[in-house]
Amino acid sequence: MAAVIYRNDPAYDEAYLAGASVAFGVFDGVHEGHRFIIGEAANTAREEDERSAVITFDIDPDEMFAADKLKKLMTNEARIAKLAELDVDAVVVLPFSREFAAQAPADFLEVCFGGGVPRHIHIGSDFRFGNRAAGNVEDLRAWGAERGMEVHGHELVAERGVPVTSTRIRHLLGEGRSREAAELLGRPYGLSGTVRAGRGEGRDFGFATANLEVPGDMLAIGEGVYACYAVVDGARYKAAVNVGVPATFADEAKENIEVHILDFNENIYGQPIEVEFIEWLRPMRSFDSTEELIATVMGNIAWVRENL
Structure with a gap:
């Protein structure tokens, strides 16, 4: 059964995330590394009998800040639909804008979670947020500690000794190495x-x-x-x-x-x-x-x- 998709509309109550176990990221490609982090969030939710969710954005921030060199692996709608196929209860889609991105890291987090702080949040070790991507995992951990949120920063999944990232997959595809890219995506x-x-x-x-x-x-x-x-x-x-x-x-x-x-x-x-x-x-x-x-x-x- 597909996850419920919540967007920025009256049907979504921020309190939904309170006590939940979530994975947070853009997740372009929904590749092997992304699915590992999301799977860990789902595992934590099951262990504590709480709901699980993926938090993502309605667009890839690089569409706004690096549009001249961006090569997306999926459309935004395909990405959100693929996330909803995973073993989570919900996909929460936050609207992304220049004003939203320009906030100080703490303010950025308040907008994301002010109405309902998760109990657990799972992210990649390279997670960045806030104005000029100034916030990092340690900043998130400090913010969460004051609010009862445990932060799980995961090392990136590696294949053949190299981290699986969307950038790596784009590089493989750009060279025509579609079979190797498929191994990291988990599908063609x-x-x-x-x-x-x-x-x-x-x-x-x-x-x-x-x-x-x-x-x-x-x-x-x-x-x-x-x-x-x-x-x-x-x-x-x-x-x-x-x-x-x-x-x-x-x-x-x-x-x-x-x-x-x-x-x-x-x-x-x-x-x-x-x-x-x-x-x-x-x-x-x-x-x-x-x-x-x-x-x-x-x-x-x-x-x-x-x-x-």
Whole structure:
């Protein structure tokens, strides 16, 4: 059963968090490390027969303070929905704004918890909060000690000796290392988009594509050709996917994701689809002839058919 999602509306009573065990963070990607911290909050709640909750923000703060270089792993709505699938009673979504972020650390915490201080709070050891991220775990611990809140600062989960972080996953994806990223996410990296009309030559060449124009801040995956799954109306199909504007058509192309769905011939213009990235196949490249392009793409499609 999915957790209840509370937003900043009259239905949410701040006293809900009083005595609860909570995990606090942005949790972009809801990756292995995030799920560990949230799982620890749920364990503490069970031990004390109290409710459990995840506290997060309605946006990623980096959308406001580092928008020029941000590559999000999930949309905000997908992130909140994924958090609600975890073993907690509630997801509390706090509104994030420049005014909220500019508060001194103690004031920041009063706004978050003033109406209901949790009994336990679970965070990563790198947790920061308040104006210019001045507050740290020790500041939170001092604030909590005065209010009966125990702070559990967890060392980051490591894979192959390196901490699992959203930044690490973005780096892997940017290099096309989708399989390694999936190990840290606990699932394939995916993105969604609405199918739009493309250039049309793919159908002429024998491999029609569903074309997506994905905003730059949602495109963490690096350029190249990938073996993927495409989810259309809940059904999952094998797909060969091109990420980036093809060099051969750089002067006229706008779409940056082209999805050839195997054994599929339906009109899905205007419909949303999700793409799950499984394996990097090759880099983007230009071709000396149309025949070379067709032969290469057909080879990619054959690989997907035989290996996924």
